[in-house]
Amino acid sequence: MTRNGAGPTEGEQLVAVFERWATTRGVENSSVKQYRTLLNRSVEPYFGADGIRCVTPQRVETWVEWMTHTCGYKPSTVRFRFNILMSVFGWAIEQGLVDGNPCRQVALPMSGARTYRDQRAEVHVPDTETVLAVIAAAPERYCGMLWLMAGCGLRLGEAMGLGRDRICFSQKSITVDRQVACDRDTGSGRYGSMRLRHTKWREDGEQGRRVPLPDVVALALRRHLRDHPTWGEADLLFSNATGTGLLYPYYWYGRIWRPALTAVGVDYFKSHSLRHFYAASLLRQGVPVSEVSAWLGHTSVSFTERYYSDLMPDAPDRARLAIDGALGAHGPKSVATDSIGLFGVA
The missing domain is CATH 1.10.150.130 (Tyrosine recombinase, N-terminal domain)
Structure with a gap:
């Protein structure tokens, strides 16, 4: 070969x-x-x-x-x-x-x-009962991360990289422009060391995306800030267990995520599925896919549609209602009187 x-x-x-x-x-x-x-x-x-x-x-x-x-x-x-x-x-x-x-x-x-x-x-969307049970089973110090992923659609690294100054409780929004990633250049030709950096697909100095902050997530973050100190120059909300450095993914999966799933008694699924839950919840409520795409930080709306189009089964009904509302009053005058006959035509 x-x-x-x-x-x-x-x-x-x-x-x-x-x-x-x-x-x-x-x-x-x-x-x-x-x-x-x-x-x-x-x-x-x-x-x-x-x-x-x-x-x-x-x-x-x-x-x-x-x-x-x-x-x-x-x-x-x-x-x-x-x-x-x-x-x-x-x-x-x-x-x-x-x-x-x-x-x-x-x-x-x-x-x-x-x-x-x-x-x-292959997109796994956990139900609401499972999401709430897993959040409740996680260590209290890290429950806020799960709320951010399920309630604001943050990726794991973005939740790890959230600082206090990126949360605006008064405007009910979060700015997502940083993440913790295992890609620092170690000098050996391999990238594996942890670092806090700007989010992918965003240049240094470019403003990050603004995500709506629901009241339920805001309450969880307020409780976290009341009970736990921030860490580092960036005032990160979620540091390692000793509060002395970045939270490593292997610790997250081994000590936080997997034990929470085990405690609830559900089969393993990736924590990224909480992000799918966020997208599914919005789309099923009729939130425009363009807005959902922007809040998820996707590179294009087509990317969002590719993964989540099956989660919008009522889109045709909403389209019909929208056009009927816009044009129905100006349509054929005989619709009301001839509706029975017309609706019988295939």
Whole structure:
């Protein structure tokens, strides 16, 4: 499957080009970490020392088959890795390293629409009873984090990175512009050290998103601030158990999240599902998807619709009611008298 080296006519090794694409474009360290994981697990084991110029559409097709049948990746995972490789080749063309993109001639075995349907099916939305029970079972010091995820849609790292000055009780809002991430450059080529940084997809100095602060979440935060000190220059609400540093994810999952699920007696699900609960609760109440998308911090409304469109089953009914309300009074004058006859027509 792999060979010993790339000759001069085969160009630079694909693996080396991939590494440069991942590390020289100024992307977030967390993205670099993700790309390197993909490189080590999915690209290098198959392409080895192949030169980028000798990668043909047929070779990409067999790579897709290898990921599907040998690695057992889900269609959504295969599509994501395929799109990354396509981006690498697009960048290589701009750099003059290759003339064409072999990925553009490859058709994936499963359509994008089917992949997105499968992704939506994997979204786990816990019911209200489960959410409240898990919050009640969590250590009191960290209950506020669960309220933030279920009641404001914050990601885990964003809840860890929330400072006192980002909460405005008078305006009933929270500004989300920082997160705790395991992507500090350690100097060894690997990113793993903890740090507080701006949220992903946001430049330094750019204002973060403002999220509505419900009364129930505000009450939980007020109680937390009354009973627990903040930590660090950023006045973080949730530090480690000793109040001396950042809260590590392994501690969160091992000492807080998993024990709470066990105490309630429910099967394991990721704490990110509390964010799904937030989105589902808003959409089912008819909150516009554009607003929900902004409060979740998604890069686009289409991304939100892709994952949560199944949670808006009453959207057609609301659309009909909206148009009837806007146009019904100006419609055909005979609607009232001929309604029985008209509604009998298929």
